[in-house]
Structure formats: structure tokens, C-alpha cells
Amino acid sequence: MxxxxxxxxxxxxxxxxxxxxxxxxxxxxxxxxxxxxxxxxxxxxxxxxxxxxxxxxxxxxxxxxxxxxxxxxxxxxxxxxxxxxxxxxxxxxxxxxxxxxxxxxxxxxxxxxxxxxxxxxxxxxxxxxxxxxxxxxxxxxxxxxxxxxxxxxxxxxxxxxxxxxxxxxxxxxxxxxxxxxxxxxxxxxxxxxxxxxYFSHRQLVLHTLSMTTTLAAYEGFALLRSEDVYMPMTPMFHVHAWGVPYAATMLGVKQVYPGRYDPDRLVRLFREEGVTFSHGVPTVLQMLLNCEEAAKTDLTGWKLLTGGAAPTESLVRQMAARGIEFFTGYGLSESCPLLSASFLEPGQHELPLEQQLEARMAAGIPVQLVDLHLIDAAGQRVPEDGASLGEIVVRAPWLTQGYYRDAQTGAQLWQGGWMHTGDVASITPGGMIQIRDRIKDVIKTGGEWVCSLRIENLISLHAAVAEVAVVGVPDARWGERPLALVVLAAGAELEPGALQQHLMQFVSQGQISKWAVPDDIRIVEAIPKTSVGKLDKKQIREQVRDA
Amino acid sequence: MxxxxxxxxxxxxxxxxxxxxxxxxxxxxxxxxxxxxxxxxxxxxxxxxxxxxxxxxxxxxxxxxxxxxxxxxxxxxxxxxxxxxxxxxxxxxxxxxxxxxxxxxxxxxxxxxxxxxxxxxxxxxxxxxxxxxxxxxxxxxxxxxxxxxxxxxxxxxxxxxxxxxxxxxxxxxxxxxxxxxxxxxxxxxxxxxxxxxYFSHRQLVLHTLSMTTTLAAYEGFALLRSEDVYMPMTPMFHVHAWGVPYAATMLGVKQVYPGRYDPDRLVRLFREEGVTFSHGVPTVLQMLLNCEEAAKTDLTGWKLLTGGAAPTESLVRQMAARGIEFFTGYGLSESCPLLSASFLEPGQHELPLEQQLEARMAAGIPVQLVDLHLIDAAGQRVPEDGASLGEIVVRAPWLTQGYYRDAQTGAQLWQGGWMHTGDVASITPGGMIQIRDRIKDVIKTGGEWVCSLRIENLISLHAAVAEVAVVGVPDARWGERPLALVVLAAGAELEPGALQQHLMQFVSQGQISKWAVPDDIRIVEAIPKTSVGKLDKKQIREQVRDA
The missing domain is CATH 3.40.50.12780 (ANL, N-terminal domain)
Known part of the structure; x- marks a missing residue:
């Protein structure tokens, strides 16, 4: 009927x-x-x-x-x-x-x-x-x-x-x-x-309405309300600066646009213009914390939303130590981008920081109107048990309906009527999304999936490590094996063997399998990044292959 | 193109x-x-x-x-x-x-x-x-x-x-x-x-998204956020209980449904369930304040949104005296209903109550996506100078697109492509809407428009007055003349002449014209109300005519 x-x-x-x-x-x-x-x-x-x-x-x-x-x-x-x-x-x-x-x-x-x-x-x-x-x-x-x-x-x-x-x-x-x-x-x-x-007027209006509700209504995630002052640190050319300029304008808050991102200027603007809310990818936030102006500025109360890549625990702890209120969101270019946010659970934001870390680092739970679940390689739903891995597929009112002048990849993106994010995650029984890896970056070794991000996180906990990237390299026996590139902290010295030893403690704790420990750990001067500051795994793989 | x-x-x-x-x-x-x-x-x-x-x-x-x-x-x-x-x-x-x-x-x-x-x-x-x-x-x-x-x-x-x-x-x-x-x-x-x-799925979803932003994002109007507890006091059969049940459910707040409205039970539920946010028409709020349970309950911090009719200054002062956070919204059955809200201006909510009264009693400013202005009898735009009166006409994504099976009145509602609210208002240069009257209740006397609500408000300031209604009655010489029905406060005694004298002070202050003072003021036992508790001016006019 x-x-x-x-x-x-x-x-x-x-x-x-x-x-x-x-x-x-x-x-x-x-x-x-x-x-x-x-x-x-x-x-x-x-x-x-x-x-x-x-x-x-x-x-x-x-x-x-x-x-x-x-x-x-x-x-x-x-x-x-x-x-x-x-x-x-x-x-x-x-x-x-x-x-x-x-x-x-x-x-x-x-x-x-x-x-x-x-x-x-x-x-x-x-x-x-x-x-x-x-x-x-x-x-x-x-x-x-x-x-x-x-x-x-x-x-x-x-x-x-x-x-x-x-x-x-x-x-x-x-x-x-x-x-x-x-x-x-x-x-x-x-x-x-x-x-x-590409995004339509309708999609951007709906994204904006959902963004304002998301950023305002949750006491554990109160990033943008009427008296806040907004300054982006995700470029405006990048996914609508996460859509916040539209939301900020609809609300009528003070807005500060910082030009080219110079960390010292960003910190000065924060101080001088009374900025309360910004967002940026982890690498930008790291630059910010490391800059000269930050050393002489009280950063307390700056609310920072990060996304684009999972923040390392090390970065999260540094931000917390500076009194920064940090939160994580999740989305991608194809999704306008807002999909989920690390709302703390009711009451959780009153707990000691240590007990909030996991929730603050996770991609959070999907925002209003977003319908989302995990699927395995066969397209079947994966249980939300906090352990099982699957690709996130999604429906929302603001997803690109394809790729411009490219019907074939558009149809792949939307295979089965759900948009494929290319992100591998687990979801807890409480509904919290934990991004584990890009599906292309998952290392398939010895018959199991190893998430490169997990290994990067554990390596980053070592005091001598400033930056780290882990990629899979072809291996005749195991299919693939993980390989790590490491940039040492200023003045630090380290042998790769010490990092393998560092990782073995997590193996013995049962946190990772022994297959996940890279045989090959290389100390390097710098790690290739993409135009938006993410680790460029494609280039890293090429560089490692060519070396 | x-x-x-x-x-x-x-x-x-x-x-x-x-x-x-x-x-x-x-x-x-x-x-x-x-x-x-x-x-x-x-x-x-x-x-x-x-x-x-x-x-x-x-x-x-x-x-x-x-x-x-x-x-x-x-x-x-x-x-x-x-x-x-x-x-x-x-x-x-x-x-x-x-x-x-x-x-x-x-x-x-x-x-x-x-x-x-x-x-x-x-x-x-x-x-x-x-x-x-x-x-x-x-x-x-x-x-x-x-x-x-x-x-x-x-x-x-x-x-x-x-x-x-x-x-x-x-x-x-x-x-x-x-x-x-x-x-x-x-x-x-x-x-x-x-x-x-009638309202479509699309309209209700958009109304909900706008409602959550409206109720959460403004520090001077923070009525419904994630940790609030909601209880309606506008019936659920009446304009979607102002749309809040949908908003509350989308957010995931605790919700308390009070059954038939018994003032004592409403106050008990407030106390026992930890209710923080409710909404109701002024007459319901008045009953609430007058009930037995309210006398022995600390009402401090209860956030009450009123609407459906302008609250009298007397009611507003009573609520303030009880520590209630009160706000006014504006909308009608035809508008789903949210159109505007009495956001306080930035900083205004920190002022002494006395300086907030006007803003808290006004219909406020239109919410996101609502486009609205005043027109005169000829359909021309009326200036927003805080004095000029006009009918509010509106466009929003959630307005009824007509009346069911009644094309003719639907077309009247939408004459000129804007929905006619039937409400006469002024708008301040700052954009604040002040509802003055229903266009049918405006009293046309001696060549000018007298707003019945204004006169009701001024009469209500008299200590002996519990309730008041002012309507226009036909008059051979002046076209119409205002007539007042007054219910006295319990135990009070008063001659009509004393109220005329009370009103003359506002005439001499230039607040109203002398044409606005009713010649005929009748002390009555009760004033007819509509099914939703508003003054029933239609019935009052009939009653006065038949008397």
C-alpha cells in the first residue's frame, strides 16, 4: 500500500x-x-x-x-x-x-x-x-x-x-x-x-544541523556552544574544515581564521582572541604542542577535537598534561565528514583522566541519523564484541553519492547499498567504535590480521620514540610481515632490538600476538606524510620496497 | 541556467x-x-x-x-x-x-x-x-x-x-x-x-534537529542537554508536545510522562524523578505554582519553557520568586510548532533578573532555518522598530502545507507564499519578536489598533487581580471598545473603577493611549478557556454579547 x-x-x-x-x-x-x-x-x-x-x-x-x-x-x-x-x-x-x-x-x-x-x-x-x-x-x-x-x-x-x-x-x-x-x-x-x-545543499544543511546538536547537546562533549570562540586547524579546503564553519556561522559564534598554519601563530591567536574550540589532525596538534609559543602559554581549557587519524596515547597524554580538553571524532572525505564522536558516557567525564583515556581516544559512537555497522570480507555483519574486526559501512544523510565522473569506483564505494569506509574497526557492546586500521594497511601475516595502528601505538609508548609508522611488506613464508619506521625523540638513542623487547612485554601480557612484532625496525630521520599530515603508508611501502 | x-x-x-x-x-x-x-x-x-x-x-x-x-x-x-x-x-x-x-x-x-x-x-x-x-x-x-x-x-x-x-x-x-x-x-x-x-516525516526530522540545537546550543537558553530529565506539561496530543518527545528520544535523556495533569503529581514527579526541564502553557504553570505540593517543594532550578500564550508579568515574577528558570517560545499548531525562542542575548543571562524580564517574556528570535517578517493589512513589510505592528508571516521547513481536505482555507493560510500566523507582533531592531495579539483579537477603536494582551498584562499587575481577559465589543461610535473580564484573587475585593484608575497611570506615562482603557470592566467568577487552557476569546465575546 x-x-x-x-x-x-x-x-x-x-x-x-x-x-x-x-x-x-x-x-x-x-x-x-x-x-x-x-x-x-x-x-x-x-x-x-x-x-x-x-x-x-x-x-x-x-x-x-x-x-x-x-x-x-x-x-x-x-x-x-x-x-x-x-x-x-x-x-x-x-x-x-x-x-x-x-x-x-x-x-x-x-x-x-x-x-x-x-x-x-x-x-x-x-x-x-x-x-x-x-x-x-x-x-x-x-x-x-x-x-x-x-x-x-x-x-x-x-x-x-x-x-x-x-x-x-x-x-x-x-x-x-x-x-x-x-x-x-x-x-x-x-x-x-x-x-x-560532491555534496548537495541538502546534505550540507543536514550535516550542519547534526553538527550543532553533536557539538552542543552532550555535557561530556560540549565543544561548540553560543559563547564559544572557534578557530579551525583543519584546512578549510579539507572536507569543509569538518563542517564546523557552517555550524559556527549558523550559531553565530565568534570565528577566527588563522591563515596558513604556523604553530606559533595558532597559539598566539588562541591566547589573544580567546579561542575556546579548534580541531585538527594529530600531527597538527603535535606541532602545536611542540612549538615555542606553546611553551610560554597556558593552554588550559582549549577544547580540541581530533580526527583524520587516531591520536597516539602519547599525544593524548601530552595534551592532558597541558590542560587541553581533547576529544576524537571520526569521518572521512566521503562522509562530509561527521560520522561519530567520542561522547563520554554520562558521568564518565567526572572520572579521573586515566579512566577516560580509552573513550577519548576511540572514534566514539555514531551521531544522530548515522546508521553504521561492521562487515567481514564476505559482507556479513560482524558482532559488536569489542574484539571482532570488520570494515565500517554506513548510511547517513550527508554521504557523497559517488565519485565525480567515475561511475565504477562510485559503485564500489556503495556496494550493497552501504558506503564502504575502508576503515577496519571493532565496536564494543556499548557501541563504541575503535578504529583499528585502514583496510589496505591491515597486515595479513601467518593467517591472522595485524592492525598496524595498534603496533604504532605500542611503539609510541617508548620514551625514545617521536614518530612511528608500521606497514606490511611481502613475505614469502607468512604472506606479509610488519615493518616499522621510527623517528627518535630529540637527543634519544636506541637500538631496534630495544623496541622489539619493549613490544614483547605486550605479547606476554596477551595484548598482541607474537606475529605482530616487526622483525625489521628502521630508525629514520623522517616519515612520509600525506598533504593533510597523515602518515603516507602508500609512499612508505614504496620507499621500503625500493630501499 | x-x-x-x-x-x-x-x-x-x-x-x-x-x-x-x-x-x-x-x-x-x-x-x-x-x-x-x-x-x-x-x-x-x-x-x-x-x-x-x-x-x-x-x-x-x-x-x-x-x-x-x-x-x-x-x-x-x-x-x-x-x-x-x-x-x-x-x-x-x-x-x-x-x-x-x-x-x-x-x-x-x-x-x-x-x-x-x-x-x-x-x-x-x-x-x-x-x-x-x-x-x-x-x-x-x-x-x-x-x-x-x-x-x-x-x-x-x-x-x-x-x-x-x-x-x-x-x-x-x-x-x-x-x-x-x-x-x-x-x-x-x-x-x-x-x-x-499534517506533518511529514521529513518535517518532523528537521523540526527535531532544529529543536535539539535550539534547546542545547545557547548558554542563555540551555533547556535540554544530555544530562537533563524531561517531563512534558503540554499534552502529547497538542502539537507533538511542542516536538520535545522526539528531541528527547533522539538525544537519549531520561523522560517522565505524567499522565493526566494533576498539579500536585507534576510537582511530586519533578521532585522524585529529578526532572529538570518541562514546558507548558501559562495557565498550567499558574496551576502548578498554586498547588499544595508546590508550597512544600523547592522548585529551584526547574527549567520551564512557556508558550501558546504570552505569560503575564505577574506569572513571570512568581516563577522567578520560586527560583524557576523560565523562558518563552513561540509557535502554533500550524508550525509543528517551533518558530522562535527567547534566547537571552550573550551576557544577558548574567544580569539581575529585573533586566532579563522583557527578553524572557518576549517570543524571542526565530530559530535556525526560520524565515519570518511582519506584514500590514496590505501585505507590505512592516519596519522592525519595536513599535510598528504587523502580522507575522513565516517560512520554515516544518510548516503544515495546508489544512486537510480544505483547499480553500489552506490557500488562505499560505496567501502570497508565506504562512500567515494570525499573530500581530512588533519586532525590535535587535530582532526580538513581541507578540501583541491575535489578529482577530486586536481591538480596532477610534481609528487605532489596541492590543488586548497589552491591556490584560497591565490589569494583571494589580494585586487584586487573579485572571483577566480583554475583548473588543461593537460600538456604534468608535467601531469597537475594549471590555475586561476580571477574576479577583482569593479574598480580594475591588471596584471596577479602581482598575480604570490603575490603568490611567500607564496612560499618563504614555505607555498606552486613553482609548485602550476599557469603559466596561466586569468582575466574574471564571473566564472561559479553550481545551488547551488558553483564554477562549471567541466564547468570551459570545458570552459578553449574550449578557
Whole structure:
């Protein structure tokens, strides 16, 4: 039998979920709150006016509905304006990952068919080199933090501030289909070209509503409420800066955009602007803790959400020692990204830190509307017993519906009607997700699965270890064997054998099997990282193979 | 130009916004939290199992997708289960307003074409009398709080608990169109028959997400967060109990359902169950404050949201004196209902109470995604200057799209593409809505508009006044003149002339015009109320006219 579908009366407004609606409430709640970037400082009323001005500038630059506008910028108020203005005129915002190799940047811009590029002075050399390969691009707008914009041979349409100054401060943003693409960006897998994910207005509005509830409603996870001050430390080009700029703007909190990430500047901004909430991948947080400015700053009360990779216990303890309130979230480029968060259980946040560590390091439990479980290699559900491993598959209202212009990998992503995260995890009977590894990084040795992250964690507990990566290398007898790269702490000295001995204590405690102890542990100067600061296991494997 | 619409890959799941999704997170966050009603007390895992059992019972009773199931119950765990199970099988939940006259109840049930009725013992006499006029009803399920269910000549399919006990505790709830009708209920206007409003799954999911953000994210309005304990005091049949049961369940908070509203029991439950958050119309809150149990209970810290009618200053002061944290929200049956809330401005909640009163009594500012403004009689926008009056018109993702089987009044509701609230208000330059009156209750006298609510408020400040209503009565010379009905406080004595004198002080202060002072002030024993406890101005006008 069919359900009864709601019947609209004549004139009834079928409210589409559009990004423009996210702007309504922040300005009403706190019209005088500030958006800060460098020497630029203005309030929510001005933010709204500037978004209107930018919309006019984009239209004047020939941008129509369905066109794609690329942004190449550090975290700035301009980027925030683009988060809104570009999709609000019906165009697609391409968040260019400027940390990819020049070839990959060029690939993504050509693949996304960018029409217009908003480009910061710092990326002029890059875009000048790429321009000949980008026939779809018909214009550039220059973004500059300097009094005199950098010189370029690109003939840009103008400098951003100058163009905005000449544009009208009101704009009648149109309604359109909520399933219109609002944003796109590229994710680099371990093989092949970067893949384009894309998110609709509807998806971003729903993600924002869920994000505000997630960050506000749980007493053990109270990261972003009306009186907080927000500063991202996950780049704005990376998965919508985890979606928080949209959430912060909807709520109407003060926002601080730090430009290029310089650890000392980040800490100064925290101190001087009264920042209370930031988020970043573990490597960025580690840089922060190690910087000069951090040594002379009281970091107490800074609420930090980490994700993108599991934090090591060592990092977590360092943060706790500095009085930082740290939490873990989980998501990926394909998921907009919010999937789960390390809410503490009721009452748990009143326990001594030691008893909170496990929960704070875990990926937590799925947030509202997220439906998620584990499957094994055969696609069968894996029990939630805290031990059994399986790949996380998920349904949520804000997952990419495929890869742009790549039907085949899109269908693989969605095999069986669930989105495959590529993450291997266990789930406790209490529902807590513990990410164990990327499915590609799991080391298959002697008939069992060894999680590289687990071994990395245990090695990182050794005082002489600053950084560590574990990968599987082909082995004729065992299929694969784990191999570790280790960067020593400053001034430390160590023989690989001492680390094997260190690991053997966990074997005798029954925490890991003896198969998990790497035969090959190499002391190195540095470990390859991806553009967003994660361990680059693909490159590590290549490097180890070639060595 | 068309926008670019997202393209789903093969297998991509187009996540519909369905009420079943609201159940995912509460159980994961706090599986052991309790749902309490009378002697019934169970946790979220059990709630989920019982919803599945109820779904089987409904299907076994012949309910298919698109059928309508009526509930006639006081606030209970059973009603909460129906909030989910009925729409989750694709049926429509008809919230029967049991406080309407029997004729009107019969009208609404026939008009809604109810198939099955879940009916509490207390309403057996009512439904037995109506049954012959309800050909669409083919079955009854009996709801009972007593050890032995009440006797009836209706031959019900069974008693609720007995039926649930015999049903399976898992159910594979289907997906369907998110625009399917989930709920319906009737609103009584000043003229004509009750009108049916209806809300889809999509609308209720969006309303819930906005509600959780609204109630959690604002430090000056922190009504419902993860550690709160919720008890409604707005009936569950009335506008989804303001939507809070869905929000509370999604969050996973403890919920207490108080049955029929007995003020002493409500206060006892507050004390014994650790209730922190409730909501109710001003008349219910007034009863609460006046009851015996309240006199011997420390009410400090009880967070009360009021709405449905503006609270009088007198009530607000009484609540403050008892240490109650009170706030005002605004919405109507047609709006699901959440439209705006009296968020205090940043910092304002730290001011002395006296300086918060105005903001706490106002309807506040619109919540996320709500777009709203004032129009005059000609449909033109009215300035937001805190003085100019206009009717509130609104767009939001959760407004009824019409009146059920009544295209004409639906089109009137949505005239010009905006939903007409029928409420006359001013909006301050800071965006704060101040409801002045129902457009039908505004008294047009001597060429100007006099707001009856304003006069009621000023009269209520007089110590001898317990309750007051002001209506317009036809007047040959002035068009209309205000007339006041006054119930005196217990033991008080007063001549009408003293109240006119009381009002003249506000005339000389310039707060009201002299036209606003009623010539006719009548001391009465009681003032007619609607089924939900509001002043029944329609009946008052009739009574005054007939007198």
C-alpha cells in the first residue's frame, strides 16, 4: 500500500534545504559577533553583506548556475564567504587541495572543470604553471593579505577586496533544487588519480544541523556552544574544515581564521582572541604542542577535537598534561565528514583522566541519523564484541553519492547499498567504535590480521620514540610481515632490538600476538606524510620496497 | 541556467528523512536511561523493543501504509511509543484532542478517517458514544493504567500491554517517501469546524534537529542537554508536545510522562524523578505554582519553557520568586510548532533578573532555518522598530502545507507564499519578536489598533487581580471598545473603577493611549478557556454579547 503523501495547498512554500538558510540565525542571534582574519575584523551583519557582494562579483565574472568556482586560499574570512556565496548563486565550490603535488592539483582542476579561480598570492606560481592545462578556466580573482597584491602574468579580473568594494551589499539569492551540488573536492587514495566527492545543499544543511546538536547537546562533549570562540586547524579546503564553519556561522559564534598554519601563530591567536574550540589532525596538534609559543602559554581549557587519524596515547597524554580538553571524532572525505564522536558516557567525564583515556581516544559512537555497522570480507555483519574486526559501512544523510565522473569506483564505494569506509574497526557492546586500521594497511601475516595502528601505538609508548609508522611488506613464508619506521625523540638513542623487547612485554601480557612484532625496525630521520599530515603508508611501502 | 544535480552512483543510498532514524542515537548514547510513566519504568533498549512490538500489533490490527491511527491517551510511555511506531509503519498518527467537545472530537475523527483507535479507559464513555458516527473505525485497542482494564461494550482487539507481550520485539521498518504524512491533529479556530494540520516525516526530522540545537546550543537558553530529565506539561496530543518527545528520544535523556495533569503529581514527579526541564502553557504553570505540593517543594532550578500564550508579568515574577528558570517560545499548531525562542542575548543571562524580564517574556528570535517578517493589512513589510505592528508571516521547513481536505482555507493560510500566523507582533531592531495579539483579537477603536494582551498584562499587575481577559465589543461610535473580564484573587475585593484608575497611570506615562482603557470592566467568577487552557476569546465575546 502507498503511504499518504502531504498535499500542498495553493501557495504553500516547499522549503528547500539550501545553504542560504544557514545564514538566517547567526546574524539574528549575535549581529555584532566578529569574524577575524589577520587585520580583517568585522561582524555578522558585515559577513552577510560581503557574501552578497561576492555573489555579485561572481555573477559579473560570468559564473552561472552549475558552473564550478575553485578556491585556492589559506583559512580566511574570504574562504568563509566563498563557503556561502558560491553555492548560494547555484554554482559549485571546488575546494582545491593546495598541498597535493602540482600535477595532482592540475588534474583535479581540469577534472572538476573549474570556470573561475579565486587564488591567493602564495599560489600564483602554482596556478601560472597550471594555467595552460586548464582550458575551462576563464578567469582569476586574486586574494591577497598584503597591502600590494603579488604581481602575476595571469591578468586577473581584479583583487578580491577591490571587487567587493565595488559590488552591491544586497542580493536576492534564488531558490533551486536542494539536491544541487554545492561543493566538491578530491580525495587521494592509495592508487590512481584523486577522486572527486560532491555534496548537495541538502546534505550540507543536514550535516550542519547534526553538527550543532553533536557539538552542543552532550555535557561530556560540549565543544561548540553560543559563547564559544572557534578557530579551525583543519584546512578549510579539507572536507569543509569538518563542517564546523557552517555550524559556527549558523550559531553565530565568534570565528577566527588563522591563515596558513604556523604553530606559533595558532597559539598566539588562541591566547589573544580567546579561542575556546579548534580541531585538527594529530600531527597538527603535535606541532602545536611542540612549538615555542606553546611553551610560554597556558593552554588550559582549549577544547580540541581530533580526527583524520587516531591520536597516539602519547599525544593524548601530552595534551592532558597541558590542560587541553581533547576529544576524537571520526569521518572521512566521503562522509562530509561527521560520522561519530567520542561522547563520554554520562558521568564518565567526572572520572579521573586515566579512566577516560580509552573513550577519548576511540572514534566514539555514531551521531544522530548515522546508521553504521561492521562487515567481514564476505559482507556479513560482524558482532559488536569489542574484539571482532570488520570494515565500517554506513548510511547517513550527508554521504557523497559517488565519485565525480567515475561511475565504477562510485559503485564500489556503495556496494550493497552501504558506503564502504575502508576503515577496519571493532565496536564494543556499548557501541563504541575503535578504529583499528585502514583496510589496505591491515597486515595479513601467518593467517591472522595485524592492525598496524595498534603496533604504532605500542611503539609510541617508548620514551625514545617521536614518530612511528608500521606497514606490511611481502613475505614469502607468512604472506606479509610488519615493518616499522621510527623517528627518535630529540637527543634519544636506541637500538631496534630495544623496541622489539619493549613490544614483547605486550605479547606476554596477551595484548598482541607474537606475529605482530616487526622483525625489521628502521630508525629514520623522517616519515612520509600525506598533504593533510597523515602518515603516507602508500609512499612508505614504496620507499621500503625500493630501499 | 540549471544547477548541477548530484548524481547517485549505482547502489548509493538516498537517505530519506524518516522518523525511524530519530531512534538510532538515543539508545546508543544511553541504553540504560529510563522512560517513566506511573509504575512503568524501562530503558531505551526496551523502548526500541516495545516500538517494534507495537508495530506488529498495529499490522495485526489491519493497519496498512496510509491508514490513520487515532490515539486518545494522557501523557504516557504508550503515547511515546505511538509517536514512533505508527508513522514508522507508514501510517498516520492522529493526535486526538480529548479536551474538545464530544461533537468536535467526533468531527475530527470522522474527518481524519481514523481506522483504529488506541483509547485510554478514561475516554471509553466518550468513544462509546461516538462509535456509531465513525464508520471508518474498524478496531479499538484499550490503554489502561489499572490492574484490570475498564469494561466496555466496544469489543476491543485487546489491552495494549497484553497485545505487546504477544508480539515480536524486532521489526524491519520499511523505507518510504520522506514526504509521507506522519501525524495529523486539529486546531480550533474562532469560526467553523476544527481544521486538520499534517506533518511529514521529513518535517518532523528537521523540526527535531532544529529543536535539539535550539534547546542545547545557547548558554542563555540551555533547556535540554544530555544530562537533563524531561517531563512534558503540554499534552502529547497538542502539537507533538511542542516536538520535545522526539528531541528527547533522539538525544537519549531520561523522560517522565505524567499522565493526566494533576498539579500536585507534576510537582511530586519533578521532585522524585529529578526532572529538570518541562514546558507548558501559562495557565498550567499558574496551576502548578498554586498547588499544595508546590508550597512544600523547592522548585529551584526547574527549567520551564512557556508558550501558546504570552505569560503575564505577574506569572513571570512568581516563577522567578520560586527560583524557576523560565523562558518563552513561540509557535502554533500550524508550525509543528517551533518558530522562535527567547534566547537571552550573550551576557544577558548574567544580569539581575529585573533586566532579563522583557527578553524572557518576549517570543524571542526565530530559530535556525526560520524565515519570518511582519506584514500590514496590505501585505507590505512592516519596519522592525519595536513599535510598528504587523502580522507575522513565516517560512520554515516544518510548516503544515495546508489544512486537510480544505483547499480553500489552506490557500488562505499560505496567501502570497508565506504562512500567515494570525499573530500581530512588533519586532525590535535587535530582532526580538513581541507578540501583541491575535489578529482577530486586536481591538480596532477610534481609528487605532489596541492590543488586548497589552491591556490584560497591565490589569494583571494589580494585586487584586487573579485572571483577566480583554475583548473588543461593537460600538456604534468608535467601531469597537475594549471590555475586561476580571477574576479577583482569593479574598480580594475591588471596584471596577479602581482598575480604570490603575490603568490611567500607564496612560499618563504614555505607555498606552486613553482609548485602550476599557469603559466596561466586569468582575466574574471564571473566564472561559479553550481545551488547551488558553483564554477562549471567541466564547468570551459570545458570552459578553449574550449578557
Amino acid at each position: 502507498p503511504t499518504k503523501i502531504i498535499e500542498p495547498a495553493e501557495g504553500a512554500y516547499p522549503y528547500p534545504l539550501l545553504i542560504k538558510s544557514l545564514l538566517l540565525s547567526g546574524r539574528r542571534y549575535a549581529p555584532q559577533r566578529e569574524i577575524v582574519h589577520g587585520s580583517s575584523r568585522y561582524n555578522y551583519q558585515e559577513l552577510n553583506a560581503r557574501i552578497c557582494r561576492l555573489a555579485h562579483v561572481l555573477r559579473a565574472a560570468g559564473i552561472n548556475e552549475g558552473d564550478t568556482v575553485a578556491v585556492m586560499d589559506w583559512d580566511s574570512h574570504r574562504y568563509l564567504e566563498a563557503y556561502f556565496a558560491v553555492p548560494m548563486i547555484g554554482a559549485v565550490l571546488h575546494h582545491v587541495n593546495v598541498r597535493l603535488s602540482p600535477d595532482q592539483v592540475g588534474y583535479t582542476m581540469a577534472h572538476a572543470q573549474d570556470s573561475l579561480v579565486l587564488v591567493h598570492d602564495d599560489f600564483l606560481p602554482l596556478i601560472e604553471a597550471l594555467a595552460p592545462q586548464l582550458p575551462s578556466v576563464h578567469g582569476y580573482i586574486q586574494l591577497s593579505d598584503a597591502p600590494v597584491p603579488g604581481s602575476t602574468r595571469l591578468s586577473p579580473l581584479g583583487e578580491y577586496e577591490a571587487l567587493l568594494a565595488g559590488a552591491d551589499s544586497t542580493y536576492d539569492f534564488p531558490d533551486f533544487d536542494e539536491n544541487s551540488v554545492a561543493t566538491t573536492f578530491y580525495t587521494t587514495g592509495t592508487t590512481g588519480n584523486p577522486k572527486g566527492v | 540549471p544547477t548541477k544535480i548530484i548524481e547517485p552512483a549505482e547502489g548509493a543510498y538516498p537517505y530519506p528523512l524518516l522518523i525511524k532514524s530519530l531512534l538510532l542515537s538515543g539508545r546508543r548514547y544511553a541504553p540504560q536511561r529510563e522512560i517513566v510513566h506511573g509504575s512503568s519504568r524501562y530503558n531505551y533498549q526496551e523502548l526500541n523493543a516495545r516500538i517494534c512490538r507495537l508495530a506488529h500489533v498495529l499490522r495485526a490490527a489491519g493497519i496498512n501504509e496510509g491508514d490513520t491511527v487515532a490515539v486518545m491517551d494522557w501523557d504516557s510511555h504508550r503515547y511515546l511509543e505511538a509517536y514512533f511506531a505508527v508513522p514508522m509503519i507508514g501510517a498516520v498518527l492522529h493526535h486526538v484532542n480529548v479536551r474538545l467537545s464530544p461533537d468536535q472530537v467526533g468531527y475530527t475523527m470522522a474527518h481524519a478517517q481514523d481506522s483504529l483507535v488506541l483509547v485510554h479507559d478514561d475516554f471509553l464513555p466518550l468513544i462509546e458514544a461516538l462509535a456509531p458516527q465513525l464508520p471508518s473505525v474498524h478496531g479499538y485497542i484499550q490503554l489502561s493504567d489499572a490492574p484490570v482494564p475498564g469494561s466496555t461494550r466496544l469489543s476491543p482487539l485487546g489491552e495494549y500491554e497484553a497485545l505487546l507481550a504477544g508480539a515480536d520485539s524486532t521489526y524491519d521498518f520499511p523505507d518510504f517517501d520522506e514526504n509521507s504524512v506522519a501525524t495529523t491533529f486539529y486546531t480550533t479556530g474562532t469560526t467553523g469546524n476544527p481544521k486538520g494540520v
